[in-house]
């Protein structure tokens with residue numbers, strides 16, 4: 001409690017720190033996406049992860065602009081949570097033998113990460129809204145919607161659609 005009070009004097013301070021944390025998280029994720037893309041064997045999954053790479057690049061730029069607008073440098077905060085998620089993602093994809101299982105693991109990792117992004121963007125969006133930072137709130141809402149779409153696309157690749165089975169089924173078939 002005391003630590004929080006030292007660091008955050010207001011919701012405005014908290015918003016700034018959250019945006020800096022998200023900036024670091026997106027930078028970290030973006031740095032590692034190339035290796036996840038290379039590891040993916042499904043063309044659909046690889047294309048989706050390439051889209052995510054582009055979205056994270058855009059998020060980095062947008063978060064830097066928001067930080068500048070609020071008068072803080074975007075750099076200087078480490079997002080330990082994203083660091084942990086990426087470390088876990090690298091661990092779980094390094095030893096798997098079967099290709100469909102590797103893809104299933106990559107989707108599991110990407111969905112953990114996108115859920116973290118959804119929580120982060122959604123919370124920051126609400127902080128910005130109540131603080132009347134209209135443009136920032138609107139931009140964060142757009143980032144949130146793109147993250148939700150990514151989550152839905154990953155689910156679709158994992159579970160398949162009406163006419164084809166997803167990666168999870170392929171991985172299960174190999175195991176059977």
Ligand SMILES: [Fe+2]
Pocket residue numbers: 021022025078079080081082
């Ligand atoms: Fe974080």
